[in-house]
Amino acid sequence: MSEPNKQFTSMERAQMRASFYATKPTGTTIFLRTFLPWQVWRFLRINLRMFSILYRSHRQL
């Protein structure tokens, strides 16, 4: 898979792009997003969180 393009732009200067002023993730953050052991843990954690929202919301019905 090729890398996201950082060069091709309709504008001449990077500073003129809104993205220049945006927060960007560090290498560690990007690595963890697809690091399997960490993501297995996140899978369990996010599912728990979503079930808590489902429980809380369905209690209102």
Next chain:
Amino acid sequence: MARVVVLGAGISGHTSAAFLRKWLGKDHEVVVVSPLPTYNWIPSNIWVGVGLLKPAQVVFPLAPVYRKHGIDFRQARAVALYPEGDDAHAQPFVELEYTLDNKKGQRELLSYDFLVNATGPKLNFGATEGLGPGKHSLSVCTASHAGEASDFFLRQIQEMKQGARKRFLVGTGHGLCTCEGAAFEYIVNLEFELRAHGVRDKAEVIYISNEYELGDFGMGGIHLRRGGYITPSKIFTESLYAERGIDWITRAHVQKVEPGRAFYETLEGEEKEITFDMAMLLPPFSGVGLTAFDRKKEDITAKVFAPSGFMRVDADYQQKPYEAWRSADWPSSYQSPAYRNLFAVGIAFAPPHPVSRPRTSPRGTPITPAPPRTGMPSAMIGKAAARSIVDMIAGADKPTHTASMARVGAACVASAGANPFTGTAASMTVFPIVPDFERYPEYGRDLNFTTGEIGLAGHWIKILLHHMFLYKARLRPGWAVIPE
């Protein structure tokens, strides 16, 4: 015996019909009226639009499912409501026009004891000149639209592999669009696929939106606890776009689309244009155009429906400034104030006002996202209305169940690239959906239950949800225990 008619078989209508059938005894009749023969799991249309799924993988025929479960299915569109009946009919009825091939154009008057309006939106491409399939832009709102978008996208990739450079424009095609989340999902999936095909270096990818800031999503944005700060969703969305090399234009009302060119007005009142090789621009929504008549056949459409065409329910529709908006303005039972046996669920109910702060350009053009009413809240609303109707048939004098969007939360998984090892998705929870600044004065939401993160785990959950909700929609064994 009571007859409950459900107009529409989208997420909300289908949920309503399924629970009505489950909870009502066999003495009662459930009829579903839908102009389309199929159910579409719309959230997965995004993957159809980038060529990862075929349209057939996100739809299934409704008739066999309904036949098996004792639900009467009429493939027809509702044309007019007669909530008081007329001189010839004592009971309320709805006028239908069949869309089924062998009955196409035939009309029928279908009486009801209770009616659930779940007609969803009219995809109002006509609001912007040149917008939409068959004109100059693409859409992923239906499985067939997404199929067309996919074919076009894959052709662009082939041309890029031959050396062509392309500009992709994705976003909202009008200043009053909703579903910015779908546009977000489409652009990040499109960008991911360009990389997967090895042509990212030949592509410019631009997001155009009516949102005031990225990450608004028609919900006024959300705040999350992350990295030691309470951070608005704008930061995370901008960050993802910047990381992926996606440029963005916000506060934009697309006025006109021509072949390869879109014209837009900004909130500052400037008129601009942008060229493109492929544009996927979502349309604004309106009601499907149902009319209503009283017993004397006088037009009461304005009494039953809001000017947008969506149905009035138990919301506070009094016009008031943004500062005076309250969570209590939002409906809870979804019952029509005019007729006790009439409910509107999902996108078909008229919201009292947007969630995002309304803004208008110096030329007077409103550029404000409309409130989202899709997915989990739609299904929950459909279920609550079904429960109320069942109880009212059993003797309750008013709705017994509520699902105010200002009282319930939602879990949402937005795909950011589909691959079992390198894909990611944003997993979000919000509570409540509509901010309640009386209960949560600082941010309008409970930050313990308003969360979000991007990662591969989210993609696995998205895959799981795709299969789980299609299983549930097919009403396979145990469907009712799968939460909405």
